[in-house]
Amino acid sequence: MTEENNTAPLEGKFIVLAVTGGIASYKSIELARLLTLDGAQVQPILTQNARAFVQALPFQILTGHMPIEAMFPIEGGRHPGDMPHISLTDRSDLIVLAPATANIIAKFARGMGDDFVSTLLLSAKAPVIVAPAMNPRMWANPAVRENVHLLRSHGHLVMEPGAGRMARAEEGQGRGRMPEPSEILTEVRRLLLPEPDLAGLRLLVSAGPTREKWDAVRFLSNRSSGIMGFALASVACLRGAEVTLVSGPVSLPDPPGVRTIRVESTDEMRTAALNAWKNMDAAIMAAAVADFRPANPISGKQKKESGSASIELERTPDIIAEMGHKKGNRVLVGFAAETDNLKENALDKLRRKQLDLIVANAVSGEDDAMGSETSRAHLFDASGAEEAFPLLEKHALAEFILDRVAKMWEKNR
Numbered sequence: 001m002t003e004e005n006n007t008a009p010l011e012g013k014f015i016v017l018a019v020t021g022g023i024a025s026y027k028s029i030e031l032a033r034l035l036t037l038d039g040a041q042v043q044p045i046l047t048q049n050a051r052a053f054v055q056a057l058p059f060q061i062l063t064g065h066m067p068i069e070a071m072f073p074i075e076g077g078r079h080p081g082d083m084p085h086i087s088l089t090d091r092s093d094l095i096v097l098a099p100a101t102a103n104i105i106a107k108f109a110r111g112m113g114d115d116f117v118s119t120l121l122l123s124a125k126a127p128v129i130v131a132p133a134m135n136p137r138m139w140a141n142p143a144v145r146e147n148v149h150l151l152r153s154h155g156h157l158v159m160e161p162g163a164g165r166m167a168r169a170e171e172g173q174g175r176g177r178m179p180e181p182s183e184i185l186t187e188v189r190r191l192l193l194p195e196p197d198l199a200g201l202r203l204l205v206s207a208g209p210t211r212e213k214w215d216a217v218r219f220l221s222n223r224s225s226g227i228m229g230f231a232l233a234s235v236a237c238l239r240g241a242e243v244t245l246v247s248g249p250v251s252l253p254d255p256p257g258v259r260t261i262r263v264e265s266t267d268e269m270r271t272a273a274l275n276a277w278k279n280m281d282a283a284i285m286a287a288a289v290a291d292f293r294p295a296n297p298i299s300g301k302q303k304k305e306s307g308s309a310s311i312e313l314e315r316t317p318d319i320i321a322e323m324g325h326k327k328g329n330r331v332l333v334g335f336a337a338e339t340d341n342l343k344e345n346a347l348d349k350l351r352r353k354q355l356d357l358i359v360a361n362a363v364s365g366e367d368d369a370m371g372s373e374t375s376r377a378h379l380f381d382a383s384g385a386e387e388a389f390p391l392l393e394k395h396a397l398a399e400f401i402l403d404r405v406a407k408m409w410e411k412n413r
């Protein structure tokens with residue numbers, strides 16, 4: 001897989017983003033940004049009602065395409081002589097309707113075409129993703145339910161709106177909130193990307209540092225950012241794996257589609273990881289687990305008036321080594337963060353911990369991988385064979401590591 005593919009998976013795809021009038025239309029600006037960042041060409045369309053909530057300008061700046069706002073754009077003549085609803089549907093790989101009001105859902109379900117968006121939908125050849133947003137009472141209305149049912153029976157993907165607090169507090173709780181832009185992006189990728197090679201793989205990933213408590217406010221930890229583990233989890237999920245991510249404290253949001261378990265200490269990570277490992281086909285343990293912890297943590301706060309202080313440290317349990325003992329023919333990948341003797345130390349760890357593959361990277365000097373977006377990694381397998389990579393974005397490295405996992409998993413099946 002090329003680096004280009006990794007950074008822009010929707011490269012070459014043409015997506016129509018149709019925005020109808022609801023308070024959630026501001027979220028579609030973020031969706032336009034995510035789709036464009038993912039490499040897609042995005043043509044926004046705003047209905048007259050959408051224009052009451054959002055301006056065309058942010059969509060134009062983010063996507064590089066002037067939003068279409070009317071059926072007959074005589075004024076300004078942006079597409080003279082053209083039948084833009086037909087030419088657009090000819091070109092598009094996907095139409096995303098977000099937010100979709102009860103009104104557009106009704107028009108789409110019943111085949112009405114009285115404005116640009118509804119007419120475009122009538123001539124759609126590409127799949128349509130509908131991201132509804134409305135008051136929970138409207139979503140529960142039998143006529144809306146019937147229209148949603150009709151659209152689904154016509155083969156369109158109508159997402160479930162989110163539950164919980166609405167934009168306006170007085171609208172109360174219940175289903176009606178537009179699905180988050182990142183959730184819509186996941187559906188877009190799922191529909192447009194080729195057959196995933198990791199479908200059926202149950203994968204555990206660990207990420208981030210662990211924190212070992214010293215007193216009520218202080219802890220020992222390390223510089224790990226979690227970027228590598230989160231990249232592995234989200235790339236594996238996109239490639240079809242069923243991913244469980246166990247992460248120590250990091251500032252990254254849960255990757256869409258990944259079951260994410262947040263932990264603090266090594267003990268908590270151990271419990272979560274060993275529990276999950278029972279039902280996994282493979283694990284990639286990218287966490288920078290603390291090797292030592294205070295032997296006698298203090299329940300209150302250590303007073304500085306007591307002058308100097310010392311902490312007695314004890315070893316933490318080696319989680320991956322325990323997993324290695326219960327490995328069977330499953331795939332187990334570890335990481336080795338080294339400041340020197342990369343190969344020797346990595347191979348020693350691979351053997352001691354009974355791993356199939358170890359990803360070794362430097363954590364000092366100019367290629368320091370810890371906390372960085374990039375890494376210069378060397379992979380070693382159980383035969384001692386080495387594969388060296390240039391400095392790569394961690395997302396790109398994740399693709400290569402997952403290629404190796406896919407091969408080993410295939411062989412073991």
Ligand code: C5P
Pocket residue numbers: 206266285286287288289290291316317318319320321333334335336337349
């Ligand atoms: O021995 P070292 O800490 O260098 O080994 C790194 C590998 O072992 C990583 O995959 C890390 O997630 C794992 N590890 C672990 N439990 C520990 C220490 C490391 O699972 N206590």
